[in-house]
Amino acid sequence: MVMLNRFRTLAAMRHDHTQQVTVVGAGVVGLCMALRLQRLGRQVLLVDRQPAGTGTSSGNAGYIAIETIDPLSTMSSLRSVPRQLLDRHGALKLPMRYLPTAAPWLMRFAAAARPDQAERGRQALVSLNSQAVDAWRRCLTDIGAAGALSNAGHLLVWESSSAAQPRRLIERLARHDIRAEWQSSAEVRERIPALSARVKQGVWFPQPAKVADPAMLCRRLFDAFMARGGRWSQQAIRHVESDGERAILHGETERIVTNQLVIAAGAYSHRLCADLGLDVPLETERGYHLTLPGACGLLPHSMESAERHCVLSPLRSGLRIVGISEIGGLKLQPRQQRFAILKRHLQALIDGPDGFADAPRTWMGFRPTLPDSLPVLDRHPRLANVFLAFGHQHLGLTQAAVSAEWLAESVVYGKHGERLSPFRVTRFERRCRHLSAPSNPVRAG
Numbered sequence: 001m002v003m004l005n006r007f008r009t010l011a012a013m014r015h016d017h018t019q020q021v022t023v024v025g026a027g028v029v030g031l032c033m034a035l036r037l038q039r040l041g042r043q044v045l046l047v048d049r050q051p052a053g054t055g056t057s058s059g060n061a062g063y064i065a066i067e068t069i070d071p072l073s074t075m076s077s078l079r080s081v082p083r084q085l086l087d088r089h090g091a092l093k094l095p096m097r098y099l100p101t102a103a104p105w106l107m108r109f110a111a112a113a114r115p116d117q118a119e120r121g122r123q124a125l126v127s128l129n130s131q132a133v134d135a136w137r138r139c140l141t142d143i144g145a146a147g148a149l150s151n152a153g154h155l156l157v158w159e160s161s162s163a164a165q166p167r168r169l170i171e172r173l174a175r176h177d178i179r180a181e182w183q184s185s186a187e188v189r190e191r192i193p194a195l196s197a198r199v200k201q202g203v204w205f206p207q208p209a210k211v212a213d214p215a216m217l218c219r220r221l222f223d224a225f226m227a228r229g230g231r232w233s234q235q236a237i238r239h240v241e242s243d244g245e246r247a248i249l250h251g252e253t254e255r256i257v258t259n260q261l262v263i264a265a266g267a268y269s270h271r272l273c274a275d276l277g278l279d280v281p282l283e284t285e286r287g288y289h290l291t292l293p294g295a296c297g298l299l300p301h302s303m304e305s306a307e308r309h310c311v312l313s314p315l316r317s318g319l320r321i322v323g324i325s326e327i328g329g330l331k332l333q334p335r336q337q338r339f340a341i342l343k344r345h346l347q348a349l350i351d352g353p354d355g356f357a358d359a360p361r362t363w364m365g366f367r368p369t370l371p372d373s374l375p376v377l378d379r380h381p382r383l384a385n386v387f388l389a390f391g392h393q394h395l396g397l398t399q400a401a402v403s404a405e406w407l408a409e410s411v412v413y414g415k416h417g418e419r420l421s422p423f424r425v426t427r428f429e430r431r432c433r434h435l436s437a438p439s440n441p442v443r444a445g
């Protein structure tokens with residue numbers, strides 16, 4: 001009762017600041033969410049501590065990876081872990097000083113490889129990915145930016161000449177109606193003449209789309225949101241509380257009272273969830289990129305190396321190579337050696353001018369990853385006015401628009417459809433504490 005009165009007083013005091021819906025996090029997921037809610041008639045306040053879309057969502061490969069339907073944790077991916085960790089040029093990194101922190105998450109990650117669970121995860125990823133391109137088309141057409149998405153296709157290549165792996169992949173994807181065609185050495189070179197002699201074969205995916213540039217995309221989404229009367233506040237949210245009807249956001253510069261709250265804070269989302277009594281096992285897969293401004297003409301479309309686990313993508317800002325999964329949390333500095341690994345892969349895969357001698361632009365970002373590789377798209381189990389949209393791992397760009405469409409139905413109409421059931425936060429319920437008064441809040445920001 002005391003709590004409720006406190007909310008009412010605050011709401012009355014700050015009547016003109018009361019927002020219908022506040023979205024915390026203006027990455028690609030929060031931006032899509034904000035636009036969708038606006039489209040459904042809500043007045044939306046978007047909050048981020050940095051300029052919209054300039055975090056992890058700005059540095060990805062721009063690739064709508066609908067054929068990526070395997071969860072990260074499977075029996076076969078676990079078998080490859082020791083080899084990858086021992087390979088100093090490998091894609092998987094686990095800094096020793098972060099190991100004790102990561103250990104509980106790693107155990108849950110390993111447990112998620114059980115074949116029945118991995119198969120459920122695969123089905124859930126298929127359900128999102130199969131709607132991803134259409135959802136992006138609707139989102140971008142709605143804001144007059146349909147040209148930001150192109151249907152370029154995607155080439156996965158192997159340096160080994162054994163056809164067993166590509167064949168198995170094609171068969172597995174066919175079971176989910178995902179088109180994939182095996183390509184000989186000559187055929188891959190017809191698609192990408194600059195491929196090095198090491199590349200022996202490939203698989204061509206005609207369906208995947210890509211965006212012209214992820215940072216530009218975020219800017220377009222944000223500009224459309226603002227042009228439609230959206231509200232924006234740049235500040236870190238340090239703490240959130242809710243009584244189920246109203247939420248209060250304690251920001252670094254002001255306190256915001258809101259009817260509904262959406263947490264879309266990427267790899268930081270678990271901190272805000274903790275304020276609201278949810279203990280969500282969200283970990284960070286740090287990913288790196290190099291961008292070579294002058295070299296995007298070398299690739300007509302994106303490509304990926306199955307053995308080196310990296311993606312190359314021609315973007316407006318240049319040719320970008322992305323890769324590395326470093327389970328390293330949010331605080332460690334980027335490791336310079338990771339950039340050297342990416343450069344080595346680039347030089348091995350593409351015959352570039354002067355072996356890509358120019359200094360590329362370097363960047364690191366935080367993939368928000370849950371042990372079962374599925375995002376959380378849900379209403380808080382005990383607070384009807386709080387919604388959760390995070391944990392999209394390597395697929396946040398791919399799944400942002402469809403996630404927003406599905407979860408916005410829940411926010412606006414209270415329709416929490418069956419299709420959202422694999423993405424409930426209660427799948428981690430053993431870890432979810434009962435909501436307690438925020439006497440010992442975990443601070444965000």
Ligand SMILES: Cc1cc2nc3c(=O)[nH]c(=O)nc-3n(C[C@H](O)[C@H](O)[C@H](O)COP(=O)(O)OP(=O)(O)OC[C@H]3O[C@@H](n4cnc5c(N)ncnc54)[C@H](O)[C@@H]3O)c2cc1C
Nearest residue numbers: 025027028029049057060061063237266287395396397398
């Ligand atoms: C190298 C790399 C390549 C990738 N390539 C692809 C790809 O090709 N295709 C694909 O689909 N996905 C890709 N991804 C994954 C994708 O980029 C992410 O899944 C996605 O960007 C996550 O978006 P988000 O909106 O959830 O998080 P973010 O972009 O991290 O946005 C979250 C925002 O919340 C804000 N925030 C957090 N806490 C607070 C707080 N307390 N107060 C205020 N603001 C807060 C942050 O400042 C941030 O701006 C890649 C990722 C990496 C690292």
